[in-house]
Amino acid sequence: MAVSRDQIIRDMRQPSYWQRLSWKDWLWAAVMVVATAVTLIVLWDAMNYYEVVITAITGATMMWMGWYWAASKIYMSAVCLISLFAISRYPELAAAEADFFLRYIGSSQSAIMWMSALFPAATLAYGAGLLTGNAFASKVGTALTWTGAGAGLIGLLVRWHETHLYEGGIGYIPVSNLYEVFVLFALMTALIYLYYEGVHRTRTMGFWVLLIISASVGFLLWYHFDRGAYQIEPLVPALNSYWMKIHVPTNFVGYGCFAIAAMLGVAYLIRARVADDSPWAARLPTLKQIDDVSYRAIALGFAFFTVATVLGALWAAEAWGAYWSWDPKESWALIVWLNYAAWLHLRFTKGLRGKVMAWWAIIGLFVTTFAFLGVNMFLSGLHSYGEL
């Protein structure tokens, strides 16, 4: 063989990450660069240094997301275009009532209502798929979940614009109260789930995850109608910080992941009781799939939750004067964190799998829910902003 060693090595070199990107990926990157640049130019005067940095990071993240997860390109494009269209029809708040498009689709209220209808509908569709084994029903479930997540994000983005139209432009990113973060939770959980659905090419997990999303939608609706929580209120000064823009969404990646893991825990316990030859076995995810997705969800959740907690500490240092004050919310964040650290050790280094881990993940969700909701409802502390 007259082939030189170097030649062979050169021949066998795998394409690098960059070389593997297709022309679509590069087009996407170009669009993101232009979009980020336009955003910066248009809003330059309105932004401070941190906001410019956050915008640039957001652009880069969206670029990477599009590369990493092809389906998300369509999602992000659709959400951005519809939101921009809705915003373009908003000379003032009253347009939400007067304009046909805004009134029925594009205002934050309408979009969030659409989300609140689409997620339960997706649950039903996935449920039908589970009961009948009909693949088409589950496919509808996927489509509805994508649309619901889109409606939710459009709702939040348009609401962001609405806060700027509100008397005197109090403008804030809408992740500052329980109503807004519930929308964030529902859509974040849905997106993370959709990612795993794509990776594992199975829709059998959909019903379980959508159950918890629908439950949060139920709470959202109660909060909307019973408490009128959808009202835009000015931000208390302590929340008026660029940290909030990154701390809260990061946190909700964590919560979303933990919620998915818990629901998969439920699926696991059920699947473990089903005989392999029963027709149900094919309609439920396999134990191996559940095991893998649970681990990946908890790992992702744990990583983001860690980042969120550190960001929270940085923010606390700036707002309250101490990076850690053992405030109930902080203590519960630590509890959640320790709980999942224990889960990861058990699973990874002790190699423990199965029912114990499933139960642990389910209980973990109760702990997380208390940290997320219970603390605000039952315990007082700095996070209730009673001080100023």
Next chain:
Amino acid sequence: MVQTAASITAKARGRRKKRLSAIWLQFLGSMNLAISLLVVVAIASVIGTVLPQNQPYIDYLVQFGPFWFEVFRLLNLYDVYSAAWFLFILGFLILSTGVCVSRHMPAMWREVTRYRTHVREQSLLALSQHQRWQAEADTDTAAAVATGALQGHGYRIRTEQRGDSLIIGGMQGRSMRLGYILTHVAVVVIAIGGLVDGNLPLKLMEMRGDVRIERENLPLSRVPSESWIAPETGAFQGSVNIPEGSNSGVVFLQLRDGYLVQELPFEIVVEQFRIEHYPNGMPSSYESDLVIHDPDLAEPIRQTISVNHPLTHRGHTIYQASFGDGGTRMEITGRLLDGTGAEVPISGRIFEDLNLELGAMERTLELDDFQLLNIQRDTRAVTRTGARSEFVNSGPSFNYTLRDEAGQARYYHTYMAPVRVEDQWYYLHGMRMDEGEPFRYLHIPIDDRSSMNFFMEFHQALHDRNRVDAASQRAADTLLTQMGVANPQLVSQVARTADEMIRYLLNGGFGAVEAHLESRVQGAANAPMLREFSQAVLQRTLFEIYLEMLADRRGVTPAALQVEDPDRRFFEDAMNAVSGVAEYGAPLILQLDHFEYRQATGLMITRSPGKGIVYTGSALLIIGIFLLFYVSHRRVWAMITPKPDGTTDVLMGGVNQRRPEQFEEEFASLTRSMDQHLGSVSQKSKD
């Protein structure tokens, strides 16, 4: 040599000792302990969130009673996170993590530095991912192909000749092991930083008796020196209220049921405090203009701080934490309610206690608080479409307490200007008997000059016997004439009841009048009618007085007076207010004439020398976790052995403990690469 019994036992003891310490290390670094500790710390942290921490001790005493108060106090449950037992578990967790890292460190090091080129054929065949080729190429070519495939997939390699075989060891994703080390070292680093900033050093100082918590509320100059802490001794978090125009060189550290005074290495002067508002009146930002005088600085530092925008100087960070009154000066007119109409000028500052000599009475007036703005949702805004809501500002108000000679207190809240209530304007005077209750407001109607004067005159006139007599005569006369009863004797009798009822009204309000009437008409056959008649008489009498005063005020005769709707409205309100005054419980009513607003800013000042350590640890933690989760450490070996028949045997095997599924794909890609260059001339076998 004969061994003595003693030496044998000594040896055995030595061995046992060694074993014991090994067991201890084993135990400390064990996973079971780690998991148990994680769970225990989590559960222990719950306690501190369920029980509000660091409240005044008296609150706990009230809540739990003396027995449980004492039990909880001994368990340190009022400050769990600095309780010895909590720190002990935390310390245990840190120790365990430290032991764990140091024990795993050598193994981890080997994992990342060694290519394990001493593998044997059997162990490669035992891997679930392996592949064998019988290549018609020489060893060099086969080695080049394997090297190319591995390097092409990003592997670092080491090559070693072992006997007949050439072994190429490849590995990738070493940083995952680094992730393990970073993550766990970070936990220890953060904990150390936390300890530096925690109150452990202070606790030690307290235990040694170097400092003593002061429990009494003393002026700064009288706080004993053992409750002072010298500047720059350690970490602290304290707070201080500084009125505008004043300065402070200390902060107060709240500790359990008392406080300590922490000295600062500089002086803080507060020039101004401001609240910025949203257009709808809600606060949007709190700001203080500070000047820092530091003896080490040539120039003082001037800076404005606000929520989320603190100032850091000499390792001290100064935050906008709260605000309050800084001693607003007020000029007040007190109007006695005893019918004399006497006025008492009062002047004082918020937080001052004043002694009022009110004729025969004495009262202590404590000026408690002042509010510049009172912004409320406008309840009249009925069309609250979507996000729009309206707010009204009712202007300045102030709070005070009046104590009688026996020390009995009533609490008051008074607005400076009239407040609009359902389309009418009133001076609002709130009163409550207990600080927990909501205020009940006395509504004093305003007159045509927007003052309380007309009402005060009316109230005063009700104390004038002659005037009341005359009015009640007129009222009785009018009423009886209307009823067609012309009896002068009856008139004066009715007039007398009217007099009496007005005295009840002034002393106890309509409630007292009712009670009085009830007792008078009791047993009478026509009780309801009598009651109604008496009420009519009272009302008419009051109205007669009002008419007379109104005519006077307008400079016309009562007969020529035009009584309009607003006048009637005023009268209705005035009657209710007269009744309200009786229940108001103060001998005088205060009216704020003038004020000089002075606020105080509430600063929180912290010094945390461990902050840098904690932040470094946090960064390590995040990097470590992402490496741990998203990099997977994998190894591939190629064993190349020449065969007697001139062919070459190539055996490739690989392992990824973490993500076997993912590795399956990568290994397939590796073997495809190999196939391309060895394939046509080789014979594959999976086993």
